[in-house]
Amino acid sequence: MNNEDYDIETLAVRAGISRSQFNEHSEALFLTSSYLFNSAAEAEARFRGEQPGNIYSRFTNPTVTMFEQRLAALEGAERCVATASGMSAILATVMGLLAAGDHIVASRSIFGSTVQLFNNIIGRFGVETTFVSPTDIGEWQAAVRPNTKLFFVESPSNPLTEVSDIAALAVLAKQLGVKLVVDNCFCSPALQQPLSLGADVVVHSATKYLDGQGRVLGGAVLGSHQTLEGVYGFLRTAGPTLSAFNAWLFLKGLETLKLRMDAHSASALALAQWLESHPQVERVYYPGLPSHPQHELAMRQQRTGGGIVAFEVKGGKDAAWKVVDSTRMISITANLGDAKTTITHPTTTTHSRMTPEQRANAGIRDGLLRVAVGLESIRDIRNDLARGLDAL
Numbered sequence: 001m002n003n004e005d006y007d008i009e010t011l012a013v014r015a016g017i018s019r020s021q022f023n024e025h026s027e028a029l030f031l032t033s034s035y036l037f038n039s040a041a042e043a044e045a046r047f048r049g050e051q052p053g054n055i056y057s058r059f060t061n062p063t064v065t066m067f068e069q070r071l072a073a074l075e076g077a078e079r080c081v082a083t084a085s086g087m088s089a090i091l092a093t094v095m096g097l098l099a100a101g102d103h104i105v106a107s108r109s110i111f112g113s114t115v116q117l118f119n120n121i122i123g124r125f126g127v128e129t130t131f132v133s134p135t136d137i138g139e140w141q142a143a144v145r146p147n148t149k150l151f152f153v154e155s156p157s158n159p160l161t162e163v164s165d166i167a168a169l170a171v172l173a174k175q176l177g178v179k180l181v182v183d184n185c186f187c188s189p190a191l192q193q194p195l196s197l198g199a200d201v202v203v204h205s206a207t208k209y210l211d212g213q214g215r216v217l218g219g220a221v222l223g224s225h226q227t228l229e230g231v232y233g234f235l236r237t238a239g240p241t242l243s244a245f246n247a248w249l250f251l252k253g254l255e256t257l258k259l260r261m262d263a264h265s266a267s268a269l270a271l272a273q274w275l276e277s278h279p280q281v282e283r284v285y286y287p288g289l290p291s292h293p294q295h296e297l298a299m300r301q302q303r304t305g306g307g308i309v310a311f312e313v314k315g316g317k318d319a320a321w322k323v324v325d326s327t328r329m330i331s332i333t334a335n336l337g338d339a340k341t342t343i344t345h346p347t348t349t350t351h352s353r354m355t356p357e358q359r360a361n362a363g364i365r366d367g368l369l370r371v372a373v374g375l376e377s378i379r380d381i382r383n384d385l386a387r388g389l390d391a392l
């Protein structure tokens, strides 16, 4: 099918399908580590890259390829390479695009393991990272050095849902000859398409909304053929590639992505509005609320405010823990992007490795809670939070 002729709902269900000799209707799961050649000459041609086709599942696998093509269609990307997890997508991006002596400018508000990866792992190989404000483009410009090769941003951010101006960052990156990488995990292509805003690379943790049902880990890197050549080369050689089984689950997850994201978003907006009017809530962070500092930008850049709501309760950590411990239905877990609503207390879990000063600078206070709104009824989600909030 010609992807340009179809809407995102259709691409999510039909893009990327290739059928075997059995003409199966649903996408097949190919559990094979290697592939046969019909002759010595064919083996040689395959290895030389003169004849297309599979060799070994660390290089390519038909089920993984179907997932890659479907996600590429949804993100509007020339190419997608799938990875074993979101973190290996980010690792592969860095290993594919950078060399010792290069420099990264990254938003301060990115996933904790990404900060660890930049500081403690690739930092050891001579790639330095400077962290800047997600919302002040002047800080990005000021942090640039002659050896800067990569901008890295996540929007909206976790847990405070700060929104970065992707199009403005892309203009700056282009002027400087720097590649802009966007972690599109929180929005998914159903809500935001960073490549169409000028970004060079999109990375995903497919573990979150792309699966949407909390089953398996996976990731992906998307961009132009040229940009992704080195990323693919790293994956094929080093091996943190996606398993066929996980790709098969993600293919099915993508079919309902748009429906799920719309439902997550509608409930998140309703929850955010209710929380904003609750007397025990100090402040609500949700890009879909007019009170959000980047509300207009968010509504230009994203289709909805997304499925994640953060809010600060009055009374600090004790009050926040009381709300968490008063839930009977919502899952107390650090994961997000699941059909099941989850609640997290960032300062004692996901952001506990930051020093109190770092957290204060980032605006992550002890009363803050993050809810990743699931697909249960909004009435039940609200009631589960009201039990703790009303008792404060």
Ligand SMILES: *Cc1c(COP(=O)(O)O)cnc(C)c1O
Binding pocket: 085, 086, 087, 088, 111, 113, 154, 158, 183, 185, 186, 204, 205, 206, 207, 208, 217, 218, 219
């Ligand atoms: C979870 C997450 C990652 C890492 O993905 P894994 O699949 O857990 O490796 C990266 N970025 C963001 C924004 C995430 O939420």
